[in-house]
Amino acid sequence: MAREPTQQLTRWLNELARITDEPGKLTRTFLSPAMRRANARVGEWMRAAGLAVREDSVGNLIGRLEGSRPGAKTLLLGSHLDTVRDAGRFDGALGVLLPLVALDMLRQQGRILPYAVEVLGFSEEEGVRFSSAYLGSKGFTGTLRAADLKLRDADGIQVRDTLETLNGETFTLPRAAHRRSDLLGYLEVHIEQGPVLEAQDLAVSVVSAIAGQSRGRLTFYGQAGHAGTTPMGLRRDALAGAAAFISTVEGIARTRPPLVATVGTLAVSPGAPNVIPGEVTLSLDVRHPRDRARRAALSRMLGLAEWIARRRGLRCTWELTQDGNAVACDPKLTRVLAETVRKLQGRCPALVSGAGHDAVVMSALTPVAMLFVRCRAGRSHHPDEYAAPEDLRVALRATLTFLERFAG
Numbered sequence: 001m002a003r004e005p006t007q008q009l010t011r012w013l014n015e016l017a018r019i020t021d022e023p024g025k026l027t028r029t030f031l032s033p034a035m036r037r038a039n040a041r042v043g044e045w046m047r048a049a050g051l052a053v054r055e056d057s058v059g060n061l062i063g064r065l066e067g068s069r070p071g072a073k074t075l076l077l078g079s080h081l082d083t084v085r086d087a088g089r090f091d092g093a094l095g096v097l098l099p100l101v102a103l104d105m106l107r108q109q110g111r112i113l114p115y116a117v118e119v120l121g122f123s124e125e126e127g128v129r130f131s132s133a134y135l136g137s138k139g140f141t142g143t144l145r146a147a148d149l150k151l152r153d154a155d156g157i158q159v160r161d162t163l164e165t166l167n168g169e170t171f172t173l174p175r176a177a178h179r180r181s182d183l184l185g186y187l188e189v190h191i192e193q194g195p196v197l198e199a200q201d202l203a204v205s206v207v208s209a210i211a212g213q214s215r216g217r218l219t220f221y222g223q224a225g226h227a228g229t230t231p232m233g234l235r236r237d238a239l240a241g242a243a244a245f246i247s248t249v250e251g252i253a254r255t256r257p258p259l260v261a262t263v264g265t266l267a268v269s270p271g272a273p274n275v276i277p278g279e280v281t282l283s284l285d286v287r288h289p290r291d292r293a294r295r296a297a298l299s300r301m302l303g304l305a306e307w308i309a310r311r312r313g314l315r316c317t318w319e320l321t322q323d324g325n326a327v328a329c330d331p332k333l334t335r336v337l338a339e340t341v342r343k344l345q346g347r348c349p350a351l352v353s354g355a356g357h358d359a360v361v362m363s364a365l366t367p368v369a370m371l372f373v374r375c376r377a378g379r380s381h382h383p384d385e386y387a388a389p390e391d392l393r394v395a396l397r398a399t400l401t402f403l404e405r406f407a408g
């Protein structure tokens, strides 16, 4: 790597952002053609940095660098390589490429860490294709379940089918890639995806906890019919019912901060301007730092869905596709990281993450810590997502110092 490290990181981020399933926007979903190309390209960069590269049976990309001390434990760093639709170029990719640049810097200084390091590019964190997040890190930690394999995408393809196509053989649920006793911990570098660091004029910070989240699909069933001849009083309009529900969800979330609830997708059938919608499926994403509050809000919303359906002569069904509790980051690992950050920028507040991260799943296998990087206007899951080079430089230095601290 000839360039100044932050320039190299920016170049890699920009190049990776051009590997997409949707020309003109950045979209890479679980095991899609673009994801296969992304793994191949990042794998080349890993090899050039001296890492041994492999892919596991759920499509995670794993780069490994042995330490100078034989049999030493392994420190894991990483994040996800999949994206939402029309995504920004930092979410996920930063957490894979920044550690790679850091390791390449050490390599160029002739520095070999005493412990082993693995850089992980998870194959699926966003949950876009199968409405259930973390399939990649669940595979890596041995927490993928048979129920996950039955999830279907919009074309009715099951997770199991997709994995058997990838592996060219019958898929068996993988065990954890490592034993807990073999690991030193997991560090994920990620843009904040929120406005706090910008408001506090800080480049980076650490994360104290990651909010729990429930996701699922709610379907309202009514009666399709002629838009011109069916009197309003005789209709069972599934979309009108869904609309009443959506504004109710927003109302509940607004009155119970820091609860957040989002209807992100809506599928209307039969979907013609002159036909009363007979069936509507919407996605629901509910999050809160406290699990009891999240569950209470979700059950209130589902109760209201039933009530709205009854009043309108509709039927409704709910399919829970993901339900994860809030996770605390490891205090010891986070303290080491926070001390490193304080030396660089004076202050280091600990933020709660409203966004989910692979660290949630990795915490089942090993202690986790997260380094947040300021992003402009807190904007994310959007092409305007941006982290300034000077903030990337601070994050790189914090990561390098963290690696050295571990060497000590």
Ligand code: HGY
Binding pocket: 125, 126, 133, 354, 355, 356, 357
């Ligand atoms: O949706 C999220 O919380 C994250 O970006 N996967």
Ligand code: MN
Binding pocket: 084, 091, 126, 381
């Ligand atoms: Mn995301």
Ligand code: MN
Binding pocket: 080, 091, 092, 125, 190, 356, 357
């Ligand atoms: Mn992410």
